[in-house]
Amino acid sequence: MNKKKLIVVGSTGVIGKKVVDLLGEDYQIIEVNRSSGDYKLDMKDAISVDEMFKRIGKFEALISTSGFGRWASMDEMSIQDYHYGLQSKLMGQVNLVLIGRKYAHSGTTFVLTSGLLAQHPMPGSTSLSMINAGIEAFVRAAALEMGDKRVNVVSPSFAKETMEMMGIDSSTGIPAIEFAKLYKQAIEDGKSGIVYSKIKE
Template sequence: MKILLVGASGTIGQAVEANLKANHEVISANYANGDVKVDLGSPESIRNMFEVVGHVDAVISTAGVAAFAGFDDLTDIDYQTALNNKLMGQINLLRLGKSFINEGGSITLTSGVLSREPMHGSAVISMANGALESFVKAAALEVDNFRVNVVAPVFVKETMAMMGMDTESGLSANDTAKAYMAAVTGKMHGQTLDAPDYL
């Protein structure tokens, strides 16, 4: 398959690419580098990316920016960034990319466990994740020539270690990548795939 991987330079993105590239053609898309550059916060940038890349069998997004901060510390910019990038950026991959997906292909987006298991500091991220999961469930009812799903990772061990957190409750990036592999190669449609379920 020809697969466009948005956010390939991130911790999860790198693991997904490593798992895919042995058997598939992977086109990496990132904000600052990769085979093609894309700014998820810009619909025009997303349009340009698809024009450059052309038709693909699958799109995977492991990208999306949202702030982690206490409720009283969140600013207007924090909310707008999460809405424009993490949420609408990924929604626009479907809206603007749907005509570039080959028949029977798929689009896989990324939410996160904080949609259903929020914690202190996660208000903006939980908002974007929950909205994205609901969007995928609804959009799938009207998309019938390819599949659309969303993967919900838990905290990634590598990121937790970098932040000085206890990594026991986390999942490695490589194990997280298994949910994305299942989304691309499976038959599910309109589903939220919880990463721990695919170990």
């Protein structure tokens, strides 16, 4: 039996790797990153995104665990830093939906990534809080126009592995595999316009 095709943009990242581990058995995964994978692109570039969908053809789901926004105080952030984050994490992911929906078939699901900073800001998070809230607002509104396709978003909190990489106390972190389970739920439970999140109990 042919497996369903799942595009994972950001497949080599802390969270993306766990998504591939969890879903690799059931789906034919197409890995997409800037520097490695089955297909290389920068999702900021709409023309490359369009080219990728043309090349890949029919797909059943797309998960994006990618994009960058700088974490720094307003004093340290330049206007360019804000623009870069908006182009990368916000518009990069929006590109995937806006362009991908033209190539998607009935039932295709898109799952983007925001982050807990949308609702729980911290000093240094002005850029990421703005970007994450923007992604969630886009998803809720876009779901109303997706017809027989779906779009959802996973909002991770701090992953344990990321805290370890940063050398900070990871006792409050959540293993990234727990976020991967939310992406699975977001493509398989038939809903649209939902923000999936998990916080430490």
